[in-house]
Amino acid sequence: MTLETAAANASYGSSASGSSFYAAMRILPQEQREAMFQIYGFCRQVDDIADSDGPRPERLAALRRWREDIDALYQGHPPPRLRDYAPSVQRFGLQREDFLAIVDGMEMDVPQDIRAPDLATLDLYCDRVASAVGRLSVRVFGLPREDGILLAHHLGRALQLTNILRDIDEDAHLGRLYLPFEGLLHAGITSNDPLKVVADPALPKVCAPLVERARAHFEQADEIMGRNPRRVVRAPRIMSKYYRAILELLVARGFATPRNPVRLNKMARIAIVLRYAFI
Template identity: 25%
Template sequence: MKYTLEQAYAYCHKAAKKADSNFYLGFMFLPKPKRDAFFACYAFFRYVDDIADEHSEGARSQVSPSGAHPAGMLPPKARLPDTVGFADLLPRQQIACISPSAKSHSPRSVHEYKGEADYVAKLIQRWETDLDRAYEGEADHPIMIALAHAVKSYNIPKAPFKGLILGCKMDQTIRRYEAFDDLLKYCELVASTISAVSISIIGCKDKKAFEYGRYLGLAFQLTNIIRDIAVDAKKGRIYLPLDELKRFEYGESDLLNGVVDKRYVNLMRFQVKRAREYYLKAKHLMEYVDTDCKLATSLAGAVYLKLLDTIEKKQFDVYKNKFKLSEYDKSVLVLKNMLKSEYSV
């Protein structure tokens, strides 16, 4: 099936809505052309991230490069599900749907790939290849058709997309980070790269805007790491730096087994404090954002800060609570931000 540009953007919109991301609320207050571009980029980011995240449980657990040895529990080998991320949005669950380049890859059932050690690597590599094709104006998959148009319309550099792909590849082998500097390198790839793409769309051209956008992207990623501690623990992953766990005398086994005590609370207070510091570092971003994008950008920051506030109020217990903003919370945030005389993140 050959998608028109309109159909391709509609597909990306549907994919973003299905993901139910914290970003979706802000997207809806962008002018349509910019909203479409965001949906295209976000669909690509989520698709690649889902491939890496949903199918990495069987990977070998390792410490980040600065670590001296493998650490933590080895997660059990995962059974690869029949679909990958957004693939269930397509008419047929086939590899042709997962790999954008339908012309260069014959359709194969996902079942045929089960058990292959390089399953995820092949999928990610195919998307990386088709990213290159999209930048040359060639695309078959709806996400890539929309993306090719978006990157050309807003002069979006390819490097951030490549950075995200590299970060997702890291997720396949690295399960621990010895120090925050190590974690920061990973966050730069998977979070700051997304903010770099966003900056191009919302009209920021000053170099300072990219730095503030970087801080905001890191703040979002650190918030996600805090929120997803329990989810990641089930996959054998620990993103919190190991030296910080040691500082608070909280063991890896404690985190993996969901031990919530004074040590845990103190550790989490430290994590939340650092995340808030990055939000503060990003506060001047709004000075560089196009007027028609200020509300959307402000909402994105407000949603994540509200999430952080909620986690803190519940004593950081991410094991017993699933932290997600209600429709009421979102409505209140929209109203508050619309009534602001000056936007902020």
């Protein structure tokens, strides 16, 4: 690992400290931990491009350069910012298409802000920005191929749907609305203006089916993790329990206005790590 990459990974670790990701990754052996921080670092960088307020053509060009760099990595000529990924790619069999899927997902937000996608598009978005990350991660964790793909599918969607429900107001102020078009229509909401939608009294009716969808994915993920050795599912189980707790806090708070931010307190986070990492 070069000094540049080591510094970058330290930065990503620092920025993730206190998060479910950081707690879950810290319990891994060194090689796995380094690979996971590389995956996290990649996701952070492309996400920062998608979320920046720079001109859209410039953001698209920056994501295109990431595609080119990923291709170069897998052709055996990694650019400087990906040079230290090569050993992890080889050691854990990380797949090029999963890295590119993440870029595809970030790109969905760039030409224009996502507003009320249909359910199929929302599911595709969740697959690209979350389950593709999971497909890389389960290879590092060491899950069997079939169960690993299934876990990435269900846990990735559970986490992303929870993020969407948690960040409704924050996303609306960025001009984005990830709540599905079908759900809005069912609730009698005809606007796709994010700020109007999040202020609508019918919003809880839109959120309820997403809560149930997320819960179903969490249950499927739990079933998969339950049939695999505890040592290989410690990290994803911690992330699952963190996010499931956040989802239930959101439900307890409700989705009507006013909506105060929801966070898992420090003692609850520590309890989850102790229970699923060490006990």
